[in-house]
Amino acid sequence: MLDALARFGRRGLESLERLGRGHLLLLQILAGLTSLVTRIGLLIAQVHSIGVRTTTIIVVSGLFVGMVLGLQGYYVLSQFAAEDSLGVMVAASLVRELGPVVTALLFAGRAGSALTAEIGLMKATEQLSGLEMMAVDPIRRILSPRFYAGFLSMPLLAALFSAVGIIGGYFVSVGLLGVDEGAFWSQMQAKIDWNEDVINGVIKSLVFGFVCSWIALFQGYDAIPTSAGVSQATTRTVVHSALAVLVLDFVLTALMFGD
């Protein structure tokens, strides 16, 4: 009994210690913005690596999510003869919720895991130590550009996801199910609010970009420098990011849209 209590306490202390290390790393990463200003090329290279290379999965997923929304929405709305509102339903679902959330989940799986593996392997192969011994700060030179690239890429990817999703919804609704094209677009235009829907969606995706990039970089930087250690860190990145995104989505939704 006492042993179990001691183990529980030890694990609790270890978790707190990790949390502390994570926050200290975040402060150092954020401070790296000053040196990034003078070396914008580093940021652009990472936006390409993290953002641009994630677009394929975002476009394909967005298209199919939008198409499914069109199908499901039609079956529900047509029961109340409200299929003309399908455009609003598709757009609101995507811009408010599915765009930011699904993009963040895909980002964690594709870019987050890659970031963790890259940083973890750089640690395991002494590349980070090598940089330190060359008087190059690995946090400013390697981690900061990746963090800010993830933070900036996320809202752009979410916007792309939502835009492609709306096109997917349009194809299914108007092309396949015969919803009136004018009603589809005009109702969407009339009911989707710039601040209430679009800006809140962008804020959500900025928060998710911040958290997912931080988790991915911390897990890589804190990984045990062995193949098993990097593998565990990569798994933790995906699991922790997914949980953080879903919990934060609930909190943000309650704050933004709750009465």
Next chain:
Amino acid sequence: MRRSLINRDFLQKTTVNSSDPLIKIRNLHFSHGNRPIFDGVDIDIPRGKVTAIMGPSGTGKTTLLKLIGGQLRPTGGTIEVDGQDVHKLSRKALYKLRMRMGMLFQSGALLTDLTVYDNVAYPLREHTNLPESMIRRLVLMKLEAVGLRGARDLMPAELSGGMARRVALARAIALDPMMVMYDEPFTGQDPISMGVLAQLVRRLNDAVGLTSILVSHDVEETAGISDLIYVISAGKVIESGAPEALQGSASPAVRQFMGGLPDGPVGFHYGAPALSEDLLSMRGAK
């Protein structure tokens, strides 16, 4: 005002007497958790010489290099490099000092997404404002020194272990440092690569006027190029001197290490209960 082409930080002058040792380690203590690694170590690394730190695996040779480079902090004692206490320096001052240190890691530690050329150019691009044409000349000269000018366009994954270490050596001397630390440069090398690397260490030391610190357990190769050897075991320096003097040492531990004897003060077996006791034990599945 026009910016200087060269970052002057790593050209800073020192007021230290040139006959003083470059590195002074005094009463060094360091532990990994509860396991003591160093227990009162004193070492002097003279300028312009090749000094080897030798000892059995697990005695903390690589840890010593990390302590000298300021990547680890000792639990007691001091390490002075060129008159500066490494562990009392601010982060900025430590980075300035590191610009004057080169380190060759056991794995090479090359940046895997850069070519050989870009790896060697990396410290020059980070710490100087030299034009690309000048960087090109410097990189080609450094690669020529290690015999790999023709491999400039290869990626690190395309290099053999020996080639990777030679590229890492070219990178370590890119900023013309005052000293280079070599971490097990001969481990896992075939005899030809080992010979090439050993000669490179010696030649570079003499030609460029470096101070070299060589951590290794390859007795023959290391003794062949070193001016001074420190043998470390069980957290202490057990003997130091010229290679010839150590070959005739009276110390059983030094004789065992230099002669490669399987048993002696350093036991073959890791600490364990008696075999019979272990075999007859009914406890647990292990």
